[in-house]
Amino acid sequence: KQEVTQIPAALSVPEGENLVxxxxxxxxxxxxxxxxxxxxxxxLTSLLLIQSSQREQTSGRLNASLDKSSGRSxxxxxxxxxxxxxxxxxxxxxxxGNLIFGKGxxxxxxx
Amino acid sequence: ETGVTQTPRHLVMxxxxxxxxxxxxHLGHNAMYWYKQSAKKPLELMFVxxxxxxxxxxxxxxxxSPECPNSSHLFLHLHTLQPEDSAxxxxxxxxxxxxxGLLKWGNTIYFGEGSWLTVV
Numbered sequence: 001k002q003e004v005t006q007i008p009a010a011l012s013v014p015e016g017e018n019l020v021x022x023x024x025x026x027x028x029x030x031x032x033x034x035x036x037x038x039x040x041x042x043x044l045t046s047l048l049l050i051q052s053s054q055r056e057q058t059s060g061r062l063n064a065s066l067d068k069s070s071g072r073s074x075x076x077x078x079x080x081x082x083x084x085x086x087x088x089x090x091x092x093x094x095x096x097g098n099l100i101f102g103k104g105x106x107x108x109x110x111x
Numbered sequence: 112e113t114g115v116t117q118t119p120r121h122l123v124m125x126x127x128x129x130x131x132x133x134x135x136x137h138l139g140h141n142a143m144y145w146y147k148q149s150a151k152k153p154l155e156l157m158f159v160x161x162x163x164x165x166x167x168x169x170x171x172x173x174x175x176s177p178e179c180p181n182s183s184h185l186f187l188h189l190h191t192l193q194p195e196d197s198a199x200x201x202x203x204x205x206x207x208x209x210x211x212g213l214l215k216w217g218n219t220i221y222f223g224e225g226s227w228l229t230v231v
């Protein structure tokens with residue numbers, strides 16, 4: 001059974017710092033991995049999608065990497081801003097097409 | 112605004128009530144999902160409808176009953192719920208992986224804002 005773990009559970013950094021969020025999964029037979037952002041009381045917004053054949057994806061200040069063989073992904077956020085404060089969720093898509101989520105990392109960026 | 116709309120945003124219901132959650136998308140997607148998000152737990156997939164046919168039911172109690180009348184609308188009918196069913200219920204949509212004859216699981220999934228359910 002696929003399990004997704006995100007470390008750390010919470011992170012507080014000063015504005016301007018570069019930071020890395022970690023995601024690991026137990027079954028490397030995935031179709032893709034997605035990173036989402038969730039603001040308090042809101043739904044999820046897709047940030048980046050990495051296909052299983054890809055190693056990384058970039059969007060603005062965000063860069064996500066995927067090492068399928070080791071079951072790991074990282075989300076790198078450059079020059080963090082207070083507006084980046086949210087919960088970041090990692091999810092892997094398995095053979096049935098369903099997404100398995102981690103519990104998320106709650107990020108707080110202090111001005 | 113993701114293009115997936117959920118109503119109501121907040122619902123308080125007694126354990127003997129019957130209510131429904133509604134989800135609507137006009138993104139041209141043909142797969143729709145219900146997820147449950149409880150405090151301190153990962154999002155849990157409840158149901159998947161693909162091409163208007165239920166393709167997955169993740170051991171969800173029968174007090175939750177989904178309905179997908181067409182590819183743009185999805186309902187979650189609720190009856191005789193328990194307090195532990197209080198959670199954020201999220202609807203999502205995407206393109207079915209076999210759209211266009213190609214098996215492609217790489218389509219981005221879009222989520223609604225969610226319906227906060229409190230069972231008293």
